Amino acid sequence: MNDMRLIDRKTTMNEIKIAAEGVDVFYGESHALKDVSVDIEERTVTAFIGPSGCGKSTFLRCLNRMNDTIPTARVTGRITLDGEDIYAPSVDPVQLRAKVGMVFQKPNPFPKSIYDNVAYGPRIHGLSRNKAELDEIVENSLRRAALWDEAKDRLAEPGTGLSGGQQQRLCIARAVATAPEVLLMDEPCSALDPIATAQVEELIDELRQNFSVVIVTHSMQQAARVSQKTAFFHLGHLVEYDDTDTIFQNPRDTRTESYITGRIG
Amino acid sequence: MTDMTAGAAPVRGTLVADAHTRKRNASEKRFRLYGAIAVSLAVIALVFLLTSIVRNGAGAFMQTYISLDVTLDAAKLDKSGNRNPVEMAKVTTFGYAPLIKDAMASTIAANGIEIEGLDKPEDLISKEASAQMRDVVLANPELVGETRRFEFVADGRIDGYYKGRVTMQSAERDSNVTPAQLRFADALKEAGLLETRFNWNFITWPDASENRPEVSGLGVAILGSFYMMLIVLGLALPIGVAASIYLEEFAPRNRLTDLIEVNISNLAAVPSIVFGILGLAIFINFVGLPQSAPIVGGLVLTLMTLPTIIITTRASLTAVPPSIREAALGVGASKMQTVFHHVLPLAGPGIMTGTIIGLAQALGETAPLLLIGMVAFVREYPSAPPEGFFEPATALPVQVFNWTQRADPAFIERASGAIIVLLVFLFIMNAIAVVLRRRFERRW
Numbered sequence: 259m260n261d262m263r264l265i266d267r268k269t270t271m272n273e274i275k276i277a278a279e280g281v282d283v284f285y286g287e288s289h290a291l292k293d294v295s296v297d298i299e300e301r302t303v304t305a306f307i308g309p310s311g312c313g314k315s316t317f318l319r320c321l322n323r324m325n326d327t328i329p330t331a332r333v334t335g336r337i338t339l340d341g342e343d344i345y346a347p348s349v350d351p352v353q354l355r356a357k358v359g360m361v362f363q364k365p366n367p368f369p370k371s372i373y374d375n376v377a378y379g380p381r382i383h384g385l386s387r388n389k390a391e392l393d394e395i396v397e398n399s400l401r402r403a404a405l406w407d408e409a410k411d412r413l414a415e416p417g418t419g420l421s422g423g424q425q426q427r428l429c430i431a432r433a434v435a436t437a438p439e440v441l442l443m444d445e446p447c448s449a450l451d452p453i454a455t456a457q458v459e460e461l462i463d464e465l466r467q468n469f470s471v472v473i474v475t476h477s478m479q480q481a482a483r484v485s486q487k488t489a490f491f492h493l494g495h496l497v498e499y500d501d502t503d504t505i506f507q508n509p510r511d512t513r514t515e516s517y518i519t520g521r522i523g
Numbered sequence: 524m525t526d527m528t529a530g531a532a533p534v535r536g537t538l539v540a541d542a543h544t545r546k547r548n549a550s551e552k553r554f555r556l557y558g559a560i561a562v563s564l565a566v567i568a569l570v571f572l573l574t575s576i577v578r579n580g581a582g583a584f585m586q587t588y589i590s591l592d593v594t595l596d597a598a599k600l601d602k603s604g605n606r607n608p609v610e611m612a613k614v615t616t617f618g619y620a621p622l623i624k625d626a627m628a629s630t631i632a633a634n635g636i637e638i639e640g641l642d643k644p645e646d647l648i649s650k651e652a653s654a655q656m657r658d659v660v661l662a663n664p665e666l667v668g669e670t671r672r673f674e675f676v677a678d679g680r681i682d683g684y685y686k687g688r689v690t691m692q693s694a695e696r697d698s699n700v701t702p703a704q705l706r707f708a709d710a711l712k713e714a715g716l717l718e719t720r721f722n723w724n725f726i727t728w729p730d731a732s733e734n735r736p737e738v739s740g741l742g743v744a745i746l747g748s749f750y751m752m753l754i755v756l757g758l759a760l761p762i763g764v765a766a767s768i769y770l771e772e773f774a775p776r777n778r779l780t781d782l783i784e785v786n787i788s789n790l791a792a793v794p795s796i797v798f799g800i801l802g803l804a805i806f807i808n809f810v811g812l813p814q815s816a817p818i819v820g821g822l823v824l825t826l827m828t829l830p831t832i833i834i835t836t837r838a839s840l841t842a843v844p845p846s847i848r849e850a851a852l853g854v855g856a857s858k859m860q861t862v863f864h865h866v867l868p869l870a871g872p873g874i875m876t877g878t879i880i881g882l883a884q885a886l887g888e889t890a891p892l893l894l895i896g897m898v899a900f901v902r903e904y905p906s907a908p909p910e911g912f913f914e915p916a917t918a919l920p921v922q923v924f925n926w927t928q929r930a931d932p933a934f935i936e937r938a939s940g941a942i943i944v945l946l947v948f949l950f951i952m953n954a955i956a957v958v959l960r961r962r963f964e965r966r967w
Contacts, residue, residue: 327852329776356855366846368865378864379854429850436854 281335305485359433365425367417403431423454583940586722736933747916754821763832791830799891839873
């Protein structure tokens, strides 16, 4: 009951989950992200929009330190998760990524069974003590990803045999299975057809009950549909960050307005 | 102005080929023709090669045998008469030769064979026969004094007569065989004492000396090659795969790794004989490993195979889509978990294929083995591994090289037969590679 009321309430009341202050990212010589400061709230869907190459995906990948895997990438500034600096030397990126899950642009299930896809995260993080617990985690995750009804009779079949939309939901289930607190989604619907997109969007709205969701999207309609907060990036700068309604109806910056009305990007 | 003079100009529909399109189509046709010609040339060359090898070599798998009743004369074989194998061993193979001569004479008499001008009928039988008989007698001393039927390998010329290599005409000019002996062989065949049948001994027996091609076989060579392949597989696969994984997944990209990469590619192009010199200098002269031993051959071939395995392994690791790595890292797998749980299984079929192709290359390699002494004449089988790795052996391609250098034309047949055996092994290995690739190939 409490949960229900929380959602009905205005999102600005939420606590801050991730705080970024003055984040700069360099890929070798190129300065990809310039002085970005954003506060991402708990139980909120935050959308990052902007033209291609504006740095929104780069910033998203800073939040779970996926940029660490690119040898030339260098991140400066401060990003905290629940007040803890995630770039502190003592932080293990592997632990961080279990807490900050990620869903990618192209559905990328492992070429294993549906069950193994979802069970992989819990297995490597030791989240279950026995088979029964693992089964439960898998079922819950698939339910949360709205895939259980379609997949429950074919858990042993390869995840790559599912349709594109189902594969993406499987990837969401896989991300959810490690019990993350934040879910990062990098254009999760760009490879999906409209029906699958609608299903995933609906799912994102449900996920908001438990997670803080950050979604990068090319589609402004999608941002308007699913998010409560929107950040507009342009040429590596964070131009504007506000409630989604404000951004779309009453933008302060002219660049935001130009982008939303289709004049740039 | 805009009116396109209807009627006067020829009809030019957009679907009718114009000069430009016709030219384009003609060049495409020409290109297909070139391709077809190239493929047919390759196929013809292959068919020609295979038929010539099979025609020359098929004979090596057949062998003529002569059955004789030999009386194992106690007076000649066991002078002391106490059937003591140690004392009987003093009688050399020379001591057994007269027995065969006697047996031949009695066979001629028994079957009523009369051949004009027949001289030395015992020459029909391989010179190896006395040794063969001696081995049997020493193993079973109680046979002495009995008459026993032995099946002897026929001499190479007689064998060649039944394979079409030796004819009556060629025998006239040949100092090793006479037409009378050939007629005698025909008479023995009629009497049912001579037959040509499949020759397992070609696969199992060791090499034999210059003048007895009929008893030479590939046993030691196959064993030597097999031991070397074991060593290559045991060393090159783990070292190669570990090196590739490190270079591809873990190593930082800098000057040093660039240098290593360039050098691995260069090593793959180094002529194999250079590896032979290296093996001679390091493994034999410096480390002091025995000559002609599979261990040295295996080490040299390992060095030669490593670049192949590293290059193919890296190629199959790169072929694993980065999305799989991201997916694994995204759920919080460590770098090593990502590699071993996801990347390596997907690259597995490619690695296996590369390894088998590398092994097949190593199996057919001759030049480096010549330099480390594997070209030696070896009649003793190496014992079981690991001791066998350090005992002299030869290898299949070296055996081919060896036999082609010998004078007796029977060895040409044997060499072609050895090539067939080598090709069969290579074919089997490549077939395994294809099956593994098909079987474990996974799509993503």
